[in-house]
Amino acid sequence: MTTLTQATPVAHSRILGIGAERGELFVTNDDIAGPIDSSDEWIRQRTGIVTRRRAGADRDVLDLSEAAATKAIAASGVALDEIDAIITSTITHFVQTPSAAAILADRLGITPAAAFDISAACAGYCYAIGQADALVRSGAARNVLVIGAEKLSDIIDPTDRSISFLLGDGAGAAVVGASTFPGIGPTVWGSDGSKAGTIRQTHTWMELREDPSLGWPTLRQDGPSVFKWASFQVGKFAQAAMEAAGVGPQDIDVFVPHQANLRIIDQMVKQLRLPENVVVGRDIVETGNTSAASIPLAIERLLAEGQAKSGDVCLQIGFGAGLVYAAQVVVLP
Numbered sequence: 001m002t003t004l005t006q007a008t009p010v011a012h013s014r015i016l017g018i019g020a021e022r023g024e025l026f027v028t029n030d031d032i033a034g035p036i037d038s039s040d041e042w043i044r045q046r047t048g049i050v051t052r053r054r055a056g057a058d059r060d061v062l063d064l065s066e067a068a069a070t071k072a073i074a075a076s077g078v079a080l081d082e083i084d085a086i087i088t089s090t091i092t093h094f095v096q097t098p099s100a101a102a103i104l105a106d107r108l109g110i111t112p113a114a115a116f117d118i119s120a121a122c123a124g125y126c127y128a129i130g131q132a133d134a135l136v137r138s139g140a141a142r143n144v145l146v147i148g149a150e151k152l153s154d155i156i157d158p159t160d161r162s163i164s165f166l167l168g169d170g171a172g173a174a175v176v177g178a179s180t181f182p183g184i185g186p187t188v189w190g191s192d193g194s195k196a197g198t199i200r201q202t203h204t205w206m207e208l209r210e211d212p213s214l215g216w217p218t219l220r221q222d223g224p225s226v227f228k229w230a231s232f233q234v235g236k237f238a239q240a241a242m243e244a245a246g247v248g249p250q251d252i253d254v255f256v257p258h259q260a261n262l263r264i265i266d267q268m269v270k271q272l273r274l275p276e277n278v279v280v281g282r283d284i285v286e287t288g289n290t291s292a293a294s295i296p297l298a299i300e301r302l303l304a305e306g307q308a309k310s311g312d313v314c315l316q317i318g319f320g321a322g323l324v325y326a327a328q329v330v331v332l333p
Contacts, residue, residue, distance in 0.1 A: 007138060007140055010136065011137070012178065012179040012181055013178060013179050014330070015174050015176055015184065015332070016076035016333055017175045018172065018303065019075055019172070020171070020296060021170060021172075022053040022168075023151075024055060025053065026053065027288075029044065036160070036161045043165060048261065048285055049165075049284060049288055052168035053169060053170060053286070053288065054153045054169045054288075055151055061149050061150060065149040065173070067171065072145070073108070073173075076143075076333070078175050080110050081110075083113050083142075083145050083175070084140075085140075085144045086145040087101060087128040087131055087132060087146050088100045088104060088128075088148075089117070089119070089120055089128050089149070089292040090119075091321075092149075092152060092155065094154070099116055101116050101147075108145075113145075120318075120322065121199070121324060123322070123324045123326045124148050125292050125296055126316060126326035127187075127189060128147075129174065129176065130189060130328060132174075133187070136177060144177075145173065146176060147173045152168065152290065152291060153169050155217065156218060156219070157202075157219075163219050168289060169290065170287060170293040171297075172294075172295065185328050186244040186245060187328045188328070190324070191322050191324045193322065193323075195225070195229065198225045198226050199219070199220075199221045200220055202218050202220055204217070227261065227264065230261070232267075234257075234317065235267075237325050238268065238317045238327050241327035244329075249274050249275060249278075252278050252315050253308065254279045254308045256315070256316045257317050258294050259282075259287065259290065261289075272315075279308050281301070283297055291320065313330075314329065
């Protein structure tokens with residue numbers, strides 16, 4: 001039998017650099033309260049959001065991704081020709097093919113890196129970090145560029161009270177490479193497709209083709225069901241990620257959950273019994289819910305503002321439409 005040569009694995013990986021790009025427009029609660037017959041007070045009480053960032057009509061998800069990726073690559077110190085793969089998580093790249101990742105590889109000058117997109121909604125960044133970790137440690141790639149990016153303002157119905165007033169635009173990126181120490185713990189991930197209808201498009205693209213009067217598809221959610229699942233079920237996945245990494249609440253310096261709702265974030269902090277000195281990402285207050293971009297955006301803010309620092313141990317967890325979830329403990333770059 002012929003013996004095949006395989007890639008040489010490495011022991012550990014870590015995040016080498018993070019970059020972020022938010023939409024340039026500041027959209028306040030007063031700006032959007034009218035069409036949903038609401039108020040600044042109601043939105044703050046229900047979600048914690050004061051303002052959200054959205055991008056103008058002349059910028060798309062590729063533009064946001066390119067800006068965030070450029071910053072992440074610069075922060076990592078990795079040369080372009082040393083990036084072997086790019087993974088982009090997004091639900092707002094509006095062509096089936098080619099992938100956003102392939103276009104971005106060309107824009108960024110990292111061709112011929114392997115390039116592919118994933119669709120895991122608000123868990124997409126953590127899904128991609130898990131894949132990047134596996135690619136690096138298996139020897140399949142030296143360095144992997146991960147991007148979580150959304151322009152959710154493209155799929156908003158301004159009159160919808162279920163989800164649209166939550167949403168913002170932005171992109172976060174990270175470079176994952178080999179490490180002399182374990183910098184990314186095991187990924188705990190999964191899905192529950194039986195609840196797929198709780199966060200959904202109003203109708204499919206095929207239905208729109210058959211009946212143009214339906215109009216552009218937008219997002220909807222069953223708010224109470226999603227809130228209950230996220231508040232009381234997702235915490236156990238974060239706990240499992242700590243256990244898989246061999247750490248406990250006392251070892252966590254930073255906690256960054258998906259920025260879905262401030263009430264959900266505060267509920268998870270209580271469930272996990274995190275010490276009071278743990279820094280918690282609450283970027284949702286000023287940026288809104290940016291789906292796949294929310295975790296790297298929140299981490300970048302904490303690092304930039306000095307609330308978190310290089311070497312801190314961070315528990316991160318994404319969760320959302322699918323329903324899907326993914327969590328891991330990482331060392332911040």
